[in-house]
Amino acid sequence: MTDDQAQEPGPGRPDTVAVPEPAPPSPGTNWLIELRGLLAMLLVVVLFHSFMAKPFYIPSISMMPNLLVGDRLVVSKYPYGWSWVSASFHVLPRSTTRLFARTPEYGDIVIVVPPDRDEDYIKRVVALPGDRIAVVGGHIILNGKPVPQVAEAPLDLPVDANQPCDPGEFPGLRFRAANGRLFCELPIYRETLPNGATYRIIDHTDQPLDNYAEITVPPDYVFLMGDNRDHSADSRAPVFERGLGGPVPLADVGGRAEFVTFSFDGSESWNPLGWAKALRSGRAWNKLRPPIVSPRPDHR
Numbered sequence: 001m002t003d004d005q006a007q008e009p010g011p012g013r014p015d016t017v018a019v020p021e022p023a024p025p026s027p028g029t030n031w032l033i034e035l036r037g038l039l040a041m042l043l044v045v046v047l048f049h050s051f052m053a054k055p056f057y058i059p060s061i062s063m064m065p066n067l068l069v070g071d072r073l074v075v076s077k078y079p080y081g082w083s084w085v086s087a088s089f090h091v092l093p094r095s096t097t098r099l100f101a102r103t104p105e106y107g108d109i110v111i112v113v114p115p116d117r118d119e120d121y122i123k124r125v126v127a128l129p130g131d132r133i134a135v136v137g138g139h140i141i142l143n144g145k146p147v148p149q150v151a152e153a154p155l156d157l158p159v160d161a162n163q164p165c166d167p168g169e170f171p172g173l174r175f176r177a178a179n180g181r182l183f184c185e186l187p188i189y190r191e192t193l194p195n196g197a198t199y200r201i202i203d204h205t206d207q208p209l210d211n212y213a214e215i216t217v218p219p220d221y222v223f224l225m226g227d228n229r230d231h232s233a234d235s236r237a238p239v240f241e242r243g244l245g246g247p248v249p250l251a252d253v254g255g256r257a258e259f260v261t262f263s264f265d266g267s268e269s270w271n272p273l274g275w276a277k278a279l280r281s282g283r284a285w286n287k288l289r290p291p292i293v294s295p296r297p298d299h300r
Helices: 031-051 273-278
Strands: 053-056 069-078 109-112 121-127 132-134 139-143 149-158 174-176 182-192 198-202 214-216 219-223 255-264
Touching: 031 053, 053 255, 109 219, 121 139, 149 198
Parallel strands: none
Antiparallel strands: 053 069, 069 255, 109 121, 109 255, 121 219, 132 139, 132 214, 149 182, 174 182, 182 198
16 A cells, blocks of 8 residues: 555544644733732731721730730720721821710720820720719729729739839839749739729829829710829820820720730740740730629719
8 A cells, every 4th residue: 555545544543643732831920910919908907907906015014914015915996986096007187087986984995096196005994074083192083982992912923024023113012932933012902983894903102193183074085094003104194294195085096905815925036936935824815894893873
């Protein structure tokens, strides 16, 4: 059979020979689509932080013993409505406008921005709009009646890098236990507000903020104080001393503290492998809403 003669198909002989098609060229990475995805994810995070909840770090001792330096906690943004301060970053102009406005309750721990700078403070609500409040000898006088303070057993707080119990701030309160560990012996009082909200405070020395002349809290304002009464720049302290300068507008209140997620003792470094050793025990998931006991008669 010559080359130009057609070959008859036979058993096992295919009619045609399949030729594999070449693979399509790789399109590569579409960086525009990737960038849009990252921006969308960032926008979702910013919106969640602005309208729902955001993490917060405790940088000062003003809310001891209930919050310690190194605590990380969650702040809900919606309980009192939304205002200029709700944004994740304080980029909006200050305003008194509030959406879905609500008033905090006695004893709430709130985030607030002071009147002269864009920082976040954390304090406790001790007086509401229309209340008359004074401080006499370290005791709150609310609507003419002393807010109850009951002494409790001292708190022996372990000394660490985030809470060194500085002798300049806590003179005579640092001691070494039999096991060789250093502690800070903090005098504790339990304060109970008219709605029954009860919490611990520290008051260990006489100082100027122990006395504050009576004022009336204006509408849409609250009066805030730190639980560490001798070391808190709050509504009692003037603005030039980094205080809040009196009652603060509710539009400057950015949310309510809900619970501690975890806490570091200050020994952590940049290396995440060592963070487990720096965790304080017993701090994670502590709720920050004050327990409510039987309310006392209205102070108004």
